[in-house]
Amino acid sequence: MSGLSLSHEPVSGVAHGKLAMWAFLASEIMFFSGFFGAFIVLRNSNLDVFSASAAELNKWLALVNTIVLIGSSLTMALSILQLQKGNVKLFRLFMGLTILCGLIFLVVKTVEYSGKFHHVLDEHEIMHLRNGVPPNPDALLPGINPSTNVFFAFYFLMTGFHAIHVIAGLIPMVFMFVKSFTKGGYNHPVKVESLGLYWHFVDLVWIFLFPILYLIFPAH
């Protein structure tokens, strides 16, 4: 670049994209904090309903999802490493694996959701999950849905927003993956690194969602 150098090198030593991503992640932490804070409050006041509802969830599907997501975090980190080394082929491989994991996660999530929507509450469940209140016939979604009780409202809210984050992460990933096949290849390590930060954050949220929604309620 000749002439002016007004577009300075990052003063803080962290690339713009990465720094912006960190600032955005701080914001994301606060976003989920709002949910978690509300969750703690309402869990304390609805303990029975929460226990009974958590038992309805399929913790094995969630375990699969946990492993898939952790795995995708690894492949993401590796793909960043490979791109920094300039090894586009391995970058492509690991990025592809990450996308695959993300897709598996979404498929499992869809299976889980549709299981809920197809689940019709029986008398016993109405008693325990809804304190005897009959389900709302006007509910927008069938079966078990956010209007079933506060626990399921949180379940759909938190996992739903998490899934939206997964989808939002997959879109640029697919873009990078496809781009890496083109003639020019893909060589923006900072962008991949920033996206990696985001992806790890998505993983992080799941690491907390998994125990608080699926695990830490006694099964009996």
Added chain:
Amino acid sequence: MASTHQHDDAHDHQKDYIKVIMWLLIFTALTVAAALDWIPASWGDYGNKLHIGIGLLIAFAKAAMVVYIFMHIKFDQKFIRLFIGIPLFLFSVMVFAFTALESFY
């Protein structure tokens, strides 16, 4: 430009990552195992609390590993820790006030 030093010790990173993923999987197994029905019902509320304690402790340990190694907090500039520290502080303020909301009625 962003990471000249990272090229040099790339191999180390790879090793780190593998180590971390092993631990993450072990912890996942542990947390699922802890969620099984092993606490005697006679422990009552303490059993529940123990249950929650273990679950959250493991979750925090896993999260710390992801943040530290995968997200490179360990290797990056120190001030980046603020981007996690400040929100966590505000979250704790929030939780403190929210739980006080219940203790009265």
Added chain:
Amino acid sequence: MKGWFEWAYRDMLSFFPENVSTFGAQLDGLFSFVYWISVLIFLLTYFLLIAFIIKYRAQPNRKSYHFHGSNIVEFTWTILPTFLFVGIGLFSEDAWTKTKYQMKVPKPDVEVDVMAYQFGWQIRYPGPDGIFGKKDRNQMSKMNLFGLDSNDVNGKDDIIIENAQLHLPINKNVVVNLSTADVLHSFFLPNFRVKQDALPGKWIKVWFNGTKAGKYEIACAELCGSNHYAMRGEIFMYSQQDYDKWLDGKNKTMLELQQKMKAEQEAATAATTSDSTATTQGS
């Protein structure tokens, strides 16, 4: 036009509606305390501001004083307001504890339930037996806002006033159990310096002690829908004798009503039993 400037020469504190509760004077006192401190700070800062604006207005030959400030000065004007404001906070604490802390609500001489709804207030007295019937949230409905438990005999004679008129004796500790059937409302008694939001699903104790007989107003201070403005209620403060008279009258009507209903019910049961015996015989 005439009324416009009437307020211009009146002291702001004179606009308070008449205070008729025991702690009202303390709250008003606190207000005027902060008010006079504010006036003082206001005069001081405005004096400086205006004086500086006039004195240091641009003049061709003057050069500003090149000065970046002094730490001692900064320190002073940090510490002084801190003491002042924290002082105000601590000074306020007593009135807050007294009026709002639920464990410090005095032993009630008269206890009533107030249920807010869109758009009005329902008031419940315990009735001739002096005991409130149990409440059951599951039985709440448009017809039964309080959710009176239909199985509880104590509740049968509870007096429910639907036109938002609260009748109370003076010089007695009144405890109002406040809740709402639908959205948030706020129970505002301007003359008593009482304000408390009503929360659905919670009963909050509000207390006051009226000092002067008369008719006052109840208002809603929390936006609760289009007719929020129209949630006007009335509160009648009586001397003890007048209150007893009013209450006796109400209780008497209630008893008569109950007897009438009982009689009707008995007649009805008699009719049904004879009916049922008839059918049994028939089959």
Added chain:
Amino acid sequence: MSATSAVANNHHDVHSHSHDHHGHDHHELSFIQKYIFSTDHKVIARQFMFSALFFLFVGGFFALLIRWQLAYPGKAIPIIGNLLPATWVTDGVVQASFYTQLLTMHGSVMIFLVIIPLAVGMFGNFCIPLMLGTDDMALPKLNMFSFWLMPPAAMITMGGFWFPDGMAAAGWTSYPPLAVINGPGQTCWLIGVFLIGFSSIMGGVNYITTILNKRTPGMTLFRMPLTVWALFITAMLIVLGTPVLAAALSMQFFDQFLGSSFFIPDNLVTTKKFVGGGQAVLFQHLFWFYSHPAVYIMILTPMGIVSDVLATFARKPLYGYKAMIFALMAIAFLGFIVWGHHMFQSGMNPLLGTTFMLSTIVIAVPSAIKIFNWLGTIWRGNIHFTAASMNALAFIATFIIGGLSGVFMASAPIDIYIHDTYFIVAHIHYVLFGGALFGIFAGIYYWFPKMFGKMLNENMGRKHFYWSFIFFNLTFFPMHILGVGGHMRRIYDPYIYDFLKPFQPMNEFITIAAGLLGFSQLILVVNILWTIKFGKKAPDNPWNANTLEWSAPTPPPHGNFTEDIRVYRGPYEYSMPGAKEDYAPQTKQDIPSEVEGEIVDESMFKAH
């Protein structure tokens, strides 16, 4: 060079960059790229300014309808009364249901679409890159998106307009359960405000990155002008606070749209049926966790602007530069732990009332520090009166009143009586209109020459200031008295209450003053439009100010600066002893001294 920072703008050789898709080469750009979907921070600043000024009049119009109803309930609105749709008015009289929509939309529009875009969007975009001596934001495309999310978001916020139930009608605070049982207008409001929040966060992220990463050589953090500091801290508040609002809005959206019960307790007697189990106060906590910092989001930038303007026009270094910065930080920090003072009467634990009362009352201290420092700045100065400096002084004057009335409601027992009365209304308007808006006016008058290259008409500017200041006080000061009289907020017809009947003349007075206040804002618009068309060309540094933006050409071209710049000193070195001129631009290494050959002591220039 990182990919994202590759906003290579070379002003000199224009044609070599036409293929760089990151660059924005002004000679090659079509009209749309240049003025509509532009990534140039200056264009985005102007877009924010015009859209916010437009909404200022929308919000003002709502306010005047509210005022008319309060002054003359039951009387037809003059002139336009019969033109409004029948769902709003009957025989020209505002309906009660429309009145609640009006007050909701007045608050929402003014806060989310006027003050925040003006204070943060406009000044943030315009000032940060110029005052830091760089060519553009760190992420210019993100910047463009953050503006272009606003118009659709604004339309969605007011989207209830198209539904028979009308717009959102639960107040700008949107408390459940009322908000949850309201109609589709409320759903639109939730989505719209969520999007506005997202736009704010994108802006905030961008500001933080730019300030941390794109300072020109020599521009240390403690050489940044206070406007930039204020924007930096505001950006942090946005980034940390807004997502909590977003969370609360999402939860309310679930309650609204999917029938969940986060904020709905059991057995609500309403037509909509819920399973219950939620808590209504929880929303208030989440909401105010954002919305109290939001008050500072709206006021901190004007505070920074006022500091810059005062120092420039008093020709004097800012008094206590670092103290001002620490006060800003203290306000921001305390701002996050005081939200409960909006909820003293909400039925939350009174014990929390005590805690929040103390933390709230402490927040008055940094505000006081700021006032004293501004007074210290004009002390022994040489104050030049222009529209900008007069607006800045008016900011101090009104902020003193607004700050002092805040102490009343910070004290929980006093708040029992004045909560939800016009005292609160008076307070927020003293802080947000008298404070934020006068600060913003000061900023507009101050930077307009740099933004548009034309000098605003000073005469009209002063008239605008005088009328605004007078009618502002005539409008809002009497509201304190209404509040003391117990006049509730948000009521359609106060006069059904006996104790409010005597206040009718005062309401009438306020309404007339408010109308005139509204009309005096037209002077500003006329001034701006007239100046853009016919105004006098502005010199590069019309106010002889120090900060970097005045070293750029007027108006700054793409890439802002025509030469590389370096910063040698703090932003407020005015009237240095021994110097020939009474200002010392940050970019100038040597300051010509009065006496030939005298060496100016370098240590003097350093901000302490």
